[in-house]
Amino acid sequence: xxxxxxxxxxYPNGVSAMKDLDLQIDDxxxxxxxxxxxxxxxxxxxxxxxxxxxxxGELEVNGHEVHDLSSSGMRELxxxxxxxxxxxxxxxxxxxxxxxxxxRLHKVSTWRTLIGKYPxxxxxxxxxxxxxxxxxxxxxxxxxxxxxxxxxxxGIARALAQEPSILLADEPVASLDPPTSxxxxxxxQQISRDLGITTIVNLHFLDLATAxxxxxxxxxxxxxxFDGPGSECDETVFESIYGRSLTADDTMAKQAAL
Numbered sequence: 216x217x218x219x220x221x222x223x224x225x226y227p228n229g230v231s232a233m234k235d236l237d238l239q240i241d242d243x244x245x246x247x248x249x250x251x252x253x254x255x256x257x258x259x260x261x262x263x264x265x266x267x268x269x270x271x272g273e274l275e276v277n278g279h280e281v282h283d284l285s286s287s288g289m290r291e292l293x294x295x296x297x298x299x300x301x302x303x304x305x306x307x308x309x310x311x312x313x314x315x316x317x318x319r320l321h322k323v324s325t326w327r328t329l330i331g332k333y334p335x336x337x338x339x340x341x342x343x344x345x346x347x348x349x350x351x352x353x354x355x356x357x358x359x360x361x362x363x364x365x366x367x368x369x370g371i372a373r374a375l376a377q378e379p380s381i382l383l384a385d386e387p388v389a390s391l392d393p394p395t396s397x398x399x400x401x402x403x404q405q406i407s408r409d410l411g412i413t414t415i416v417n418l419h420f421l422d423l424a425t426a427x428x429x430x431x432x433x434x435x436x437x438x439x440x441f442d443g444p445g446s447e448c449d450e451t452v453f454e455s456i457y458g459r460s461l462t463a464d465d466t467m468a469k470q471a472a473l
Contacts, residue, residue, distance in 0.1 A: 216241055217263060217381070217413070222272035224258050224437070232258040234437040236272070242380070245407040246415045247428035247445070251457055255437040256417040260383045263415070264296045265289050277380060294321035297374025297412075299384040299403075303366040307359035311350070311369050314358055315341040318376030337376075344372035348402050364395035371402055382406070384416040388423065393467045396420070400427045420467040421453050 217240040224233035232255045240246055248256045261267040262274060265281055274281045279292055297318070305314050319337040333341075345351040348368040353361065358369065367387060374382055384403060388396035400416075404427045407414040418424050424431055425445045433441030433456035441448075441456050454460055 216275070216277065217415075218273075218275045219259075219262075220273040220275075222262070222274055223270045224255075224262065224267055225270045232267075232437045233262070233269075236437075236439055238432070238439060238442070240413060240415065242413055243407065243411040244413055245404055245427070245429045246413075246432060247424040247430070248415065248417050248432045248434060249419070249421060249424050249453070249456060250434035252419075253436075254434040256434055257385055258437070259434070260385050260415060260417055263381070263383060264293050264298065290321070294377060295379050296381045296383060297377045297379035299367070299370050299374050299382065299387050301386040301389045303363075303370050305358040305366055305369060305373075307357065309358065310355050311345065311358060311361070312338070312341060312354045314369055315344055315373045315376050318344070318373040321377070340378065341372070341376050344375040345369075347375060347406065348372050362395075363391055364398060367391065367395075367399050368402065371399070371406070375406065380412060382412050382414040384414070386417050386419065389419065396423060396467060397426075403427075420465070421448075421461070422466045424448070 219236045219238040222233055222236040225231045248259060250256050258267050262269060263276055269282060276292060277295060279288065284292060313331065316333050316337060319333065319340065342351060345354060348371050350365060350368045353365060358366065361369065388399050391399065400423055403414055403416060406412060425448050428445040431441065431443060431445050431448050432439065435456055435458060441452060450461060
């Protein structure tokens, strides 16, 4: 479970990116966060894994008060949280398998990682993660030789190899074309449903949000302005979240048609 209680984040430059947030996300939920650039979407996600500390208020993740964690406690928390990035964050010069095995670093002794000698059990975990996103045939391909969609699927597999209870995806389809974006979103949705992993995805494209989210959280200027099922989100709701009329840039389908 993830629970924000009267949580605030103010950056050193004075920008208030989270304002009095009260929010609970239960185990196994598939949640999409929407809002304009600067609304606080990335701040919310990065607060969950401790990359952005709260200025005030409380945040509980899996029974731990995040602000009270020691350095070792924070490492343990992050080992249970998989992160999927907009820019993939792969090591291009090495293979797909070795990239996915980086998700096992918290479980493997340092000397094994230095010489690349991972236990067979960890290799098996990495292979299963690759199979789940249907890219196991690229196991020994260099990451630099993959397409954008393939690279993001490797990023998902790397996060899965951690065997996390929480997956965080920060704009995971921002650099992908529409068909590939749907593929990535279907993988994330299915992983959450099949494995019971709490999954939180930041998106800009509203049609993707309503197509895949069990629950949509709307942020505006750091404040929570909507929290409800994706089925309740129509154009009027999104306009209230964005504070303006929708444009072609807000939906993937309209943008693809241009």
